[in-house]
Amino acid sequence: MSRSVPLTALDPTTPVIVGVGQASERLADPDYQARSEADLAAHAVQTALSDTGRAAADVAFEIDAVVGVRTFEESSPLSTSPLGRPDNMPRAVAKRVGMDPRRAVLGVTGGQSPQSLLTEFAGEINAGRTGAAVLFGAEIMSTVRHLTATTEADDRPSLAEEVGGQLEDRGYAIAGLTTHQEAQHGMLAPLVQYAVLENALRHRLGRSRSDHARAMGELFAPFSTVAAANPHSAAPTARTAEELVTVGPDNRVVADPFTRLLVARDQVNQAAAVVIMSVGRARELGIDESRWVFVHGHADTRERTLMTRPDLSTAPAAAAAVRGALAVAEIGLDEIDFIDIYSCFPIAVTNVIDPLGISPDDPRGLTLTGGLPFFGGPGNNYSMHAIAEAADRARTSPGSHTLVVANGGILSKTSVGIYSSTPAPWSPGDSAGVQALLDAASTVSTTDYADGPATLETFTVVPDRDGGRKGIVIGRLGDGTRFIANVEHDDTEMFDLLAGEDPIGTTVHVRSSARGNRVFASRTAMLRHHPATVPSFRDGYEHVEIRRDGHLLEVVINRPEARNALHPAANAELDEIFDAYFADPDLWVAILTGAGDKAFSAGNDLAQTAGGTGLEVPKNGFAGLTSRRDLPKPVIAAVNGYALGGGLEIAMACHLVVADERATFGLPEVKVGLAALAGGLVRLPATVGPVLARDMILTGRRLDATEALAAGLISRIAPAGDVMTLARTVADEILAASPTSVRESLRAMAVAESIPDEIDAISSTSSALDGLLVSKDTIEGITAFVTKRPPNWTGR
Known part of the structure; x- marks a missing residue:
């Protein structure tokens, strides 16, 4: 039973979505205008303001918070803006549609942002700290790449803009989403990280390569059908399961086991916006109640870092967030009528549906937009489009419930929302309680330097366009410690192993160096590539x-x-x-x-x-x-x-x-x-x-x-x-002292340093006597002392 109440019983501070808007353009469109990010976002915001059913200018006047989703161009310290960008994007967009908000906010990096920001500002509205807010996001990666590829630098337009004004820039918040180990071994790109997770999933399910490929294709083919009917899709073409997984010139393998058509498409020009305000403000503006959409349930969770997860084939925080949101909404999964699950890669979807018992061919469908590979993956803002679609479903199917699952990082952050036109009071939820249970789970220790026999846990091979390839392996040492390693570029034996039906679980050998860890199919292969050496001095050094x-x-x-x-x-x-x-x-x-x-x-x-x-x-x-x-x-x-x-x-x-x-x-x-x-x-x-x-x-x-x-x-x-x-x-x-005594003293002190109890530490030093009793230097020292001559140390 949901938490529905009569409209008249709602507290005036209850948050309600009153307008949504989307905007897009494709390079091949006859009316393509190469809009800037701010212009495309403003188009979506203007559409959302008009979607309230009231004069856009009147609604704009009431907005006191404009909240922007961070774009790919500013998602990390390594990001760049080839054409420049406004110094205050939220206010640049606000200015274009006649808004002068009290507060401008730029959210953190991650695909969870649209839903998590909406949840946050719904709470701000309920607390009376905000009366009305616009949330938006936009990406013009397609236009930027097109202009940088086809235009000389001096002829490119500048999208830089000095706007100024207050801005609450929350930064990247990407700490913990990746590690120095992943960076050193070339496992920074989401494509590569998701590929190793997908291969771990295939192994756990016991599928052959062909069976898993077919499953991925069958999962995503219906997404492409939805995308084909969506006017905002970047790739509006329906595909069969076989088309999605058959390797060819236009569908190359981008990282084992993914083909190009199975991964998020980031070359898009898309924007979306949501207007949310209090019930009291909506009534003052005379916004028709038939346009109101309520947030019935929500939850936010965070997963362990990839390398410390007990099982690389699953990230349980996602399903936990869905269950948490359903609990807040006080409904069961069978009461959900429409579903949109963030779909950057196949495992992002299966990671949600498998533990919840949702079938890949669920008649409700798993996407409202068409999914990231087909509708498009507009940076961190994809789920704003899903929320816009959810609002439309709520209005056209009164009383229905729509589930939106947003994902950020590498199955790292999940934000869930449940939407309905049925009136419901706001609930703060219990994300902290859900997270506390997740945090209590065990983790896996990792090492930067791995040596010796190990078990191959998962892997991927990433082909280069020039015919080369990069092999990445995650493995476990005998004590369970996890590591990342690369395959030497000329190690055909190891690449052949990874190309086999299921190399996971195979015993391999790993060797560490300053360049990182290298993995081999056998100890013989390891020694062939890196022969054992005896420590020795060179004739000369450069540095x-x-x-x-x-x-x-x-x-x-x-x-x-x-x-x-x-x-x-x-x-x-x-x-x-x-x-x-x-x-x-x-x-x-x-x-x-x-x-x-x-x-x-x-x-x-x-x-x-x-x-x-x-x-x-x-x-x-x-x-x-x-x-x-x-x-x-x-x-x-x-x-x-x-x-x-x-x-x-x-x-x-x-x-x-x-x-x-x-x-x-x-x-x-x-x-x-x-x-x-x-x-x-x-x-x-x-x-x-x-x-x-x-x-x-x-x-x-x-x-x-x-x-x-x-x-x-x-x-x-x-x-x-x-x-x-x-x-x-x-x-x-x-x-001048006994080298044996010096060495034994150093050894004993090193042992004692790690023992907190003083007497136990003193007792540990007595082991030095064992080495001294059989030392020639000890006999020589005592003899020299007794005979009153200088000792002749040998170090033995």
Whole structure:
């Protein structure tokens, strides 16, 4: 039983949709005008204002909030606007239709936005904070791509516009939708991410490739039929299931298992708008009650990040949102008359209908518009068109209920609305309660660096237009840890495995490097591509200098022109050098410093990061040290100038730090939009205490050598220019001691650091005695002491 009440019983603050509008144009249309985004959106808004049945100008005067859905051109920090855009899109659109709203809002990124914004502003209206609002969104990707492809830069129109005025820009809100692991392995594009989910679904359902292809085609063929009858469709052509999945010149595979006709079409020029206001305001304006549409139910949920989901074939937050909205509406799924499910890819639909028991050929249909591959995928705004269609259904079929399911991210955010012309009071819903249950579910741990045998969990292969291909695999190590890996471009054996009927569940082998993880069909194949190597020193290095002096190794970062900042090549060389140092029994102590007198290291080379190679960091971390789990022999940092950002993190990863009196220490990452993630956030509080560490980390505050000594960050200070002399002195003092005792002491301290109880930690150090009892150096040390002669250490 729904929450319906008589119109006369409604609170005047009850929100109600009173107008909807859509606008579109296609390049091939005879009246194509190449409208700007603001112009196309204004057309949809004007249509929505007129759709109220009252004079558009009169309704426009009442609007006190204009809310824009964020476009693809501004959906991430990497987005661009080739033709320019207004500095305040909501007010640019408002100005075109004669509105002067008190409040202008630009929503966050994601296909859930139209529904989530409508839910939010319905609540604002019910609370009395807003009387009437217009929500809109528009995309002109088709026009922009056409003009940039066919027009010289100087001849292209400028769509830039200075509007100014108040704007509540809510930003991207895309944190957590993807990870650095996905970025490093080429799994950032939604097409690729959805493909790996779709293949996981196929495996769970036990379908053959052909059976699953047929199922995807049969799911989407009815969508194309709806799109063919929709005047706003970008591709109004009815397709058979076979047409959708048959590979050909016009329907190539874009990412296994998707063909081009199965994925969202973003080359569109489409806009949609909704006018929502309070019942009281609607009555004052004399808007006919037959045009009123009520929000009976709603819910918003958020899924775990892709890589942490327990099962990659499903995202239960979507179905939970539908159930939550039905509960608010107090109706059952069988009381829904019309349905529109966000359909960017087949799994976005099946992920909703399968757990709810809705058949792919449900007689109600699964789309009102024709779906994203056929009607079109206008950026984040698709579901505004679905809401407009839902309002039309509510008016033409009084008493019916329409379900709209909006999806954002990678099945990441779901926003659901249930619409009807039947009067109903507003309910705040219980999205928080639904989300709390979802958040209680278990997650999967992940790793950046995967090595050894593993189980292939899912995959995709993305073909290039030039005949190449990119293989992406998600797998599990023996302990259940999940990783992403790529296939080497020339590994035909692995590509053949992925092209098989069902490679999921196969045992594979994975190897990590600074470039990311690489997966192979067998250990033999892995060793063939990457033969095992013995750590050793080269004759020379491009970015680093080394010098051996007996048992001492001196390592110099040789990039003074960049203040010894590190880029991937320098990091790789340092990692290799320290591998060789720790493996060489004749080297007992190492000193690390920077070339010149200006800097030990200024950290990460931001110019390289901006160039796209910043994610290439060795498994052992920055300089081959910051993430190295085992440093069995002493490393001394000789800080001869700036030790900033990653430079300070490198120094803190060393066992001892000595500094020139002119040295400077700091973690300025927050000043460039980064964070000290190579150990600084962990090691600095442990070294100088949490209070001073927070001051340095949150403000970028720098310490001079005297302050660093007082804080315990360094152990000794050298006169200007003499830090290497001091470092060598410290090294000589260590070399005068038993190298076996030094190594056992380092090992025992490392073990004890992880034990919180002091007595337990002390007990753990007794294991050092086991190694010393069988050491020649222990016998030599005792003998030399008794006979009053200098010891002759061997390190054994």
